[in-house]
Amino acid sequence: xxxxxxxxxxxxxxxxxLTVFLQEFWAAANLPPTQALPFELxxxxxxxxVVMHGAGAGAAPWVEVSLCLADEGLTxxxxxxxxxxxxxxxxxxxxxxxxxxxxxxxxxxxxxxQMMDAVSYRRVGAxxxxxxxxxxxx
Amino acid sequence: xxxxxxxxxxTTLVMPQGRLDFGSAPVFQQRLxxxxxxxxxxxxxxxIDCAGLxxxxxAGLRVFLLAARAAQRAGTAFAVCSLKPPVREVFDLSGFAxxxxxxxxxxxxxxxxxxxxx
Numbered sequence: 402x403x404x405x406x407x408x409x410x411x412x413x414x415x416x417x418x419l420t421v422f423l424q425e426f427w428a429a430a431n432l433p434p435t436q437a438l439p440f441e442l443x444x445x446x447x448x449x450x451v452v453m454h455g456a457g458a459g460a461a462p463w464v465e466v467s468l469c470l471a472d473e474g475l476t477x478x479x480x481x482x483x484x485x486x487x488x489x490x491x492x493x494x495x496x497x498x499x500x501x502x503x504x505x506x507x508x509x510x511x512x513x514x515q516m517m518d519a520v521s522y523r524r525v526g527a528x529x530x531x532x533x534x535x536x537x538x539x
Numbered sequence: 540x541x542x543x544x545x546x547x548x549x550t551t552l553v554m555p556q557g558r559l560d561f562g563s564a565p566v567f568q569q570r571l572x573x574x575x576x577x578x579x580x581x582x583x584x585x586x587i588d589c590a591g592l593x594x595x596x597x598a599g600l601r602v603f604l605l606a607a608r609a610a611q612r613a614g615t616a617f618a619v620c621s622l623k624p625p626v627r628e629v630f631d632l633s634g635f636a637x638x639x640x641x642x643x644x645x646x647x648x649x650x651x652x653x654x655x656x657x
Contacts, residue, residue, distance in 0.1 A: 438625040496634030509597035
């Protein structure tokens with residue numbers, strides 16, 4: 402089992418199910434549990450971004466998550482048919498700001514970029530496609 | 540998410556268990572807001588003991604940030620301890636370990652919060 406795909410409506414209620422999808426893939430592929438964090442976190446951050454930014458037209462977008470295991474690592478791709486939105490265009494938060502000056506948002510995408518080896522965004526037709534790859538030591 | 544509380548003298552210990560994500564963050568935030576509400580009922584010190592916390596996302600970090608600020612307003616000394624590696628990694632990457640008092644275990648958190656030494 403090297404590749405899996407699932408699709409849900411962009412509704413926060415589906416986050417738990419998507420996390421289970423990832424965990425099942427992880428277990429079935431015999432990947433080390435200690436290295437699941439970047440993918441669990443990226444799935445939550447990216448999916449919740451789509452949920453929050455993607456409902457511009459009223460209806461929740463459709464979100465497709467695929468996992469592909471190859472020699473260079475695991476690639477997780479999140480695609481949605483919501484309004485064009487490139488999360489990588491967001492300015493990075495100031496992680497040196499003091500307690501009082503720290504903005505309460507904007508950390509999600511920053512954490513994903515820090516944890517993954519490669520992150521890329523493309524608008525493909527009417528869809529946003531965010532791909533994230535990280536090597537998994539085994 | 541299950542949240543346990545323990546009171547030791549003037550210090551309240553909060554022990555979140557499981558995953559702190561978008562789903563559970565509001566519950567945790569509400570619990571901490573209740574504890575740190577003004578009106579003179581806030582404890583002298585509050586320690587969040589993360590020994591049972593397996594995962595934290597940006598939604599969870601946000602709760603820690605808001606709690607640290609609420610504690611400051613309430614005059615409550617605030618510290619976090621016993622972070623598991625996945626939680627520690629998220630704290631370090633986000634720079635939170637620099638703005639929130641983070642300790643290896645409960646004892647060192649207590650030592651740090653001793654009146655006159657905090």
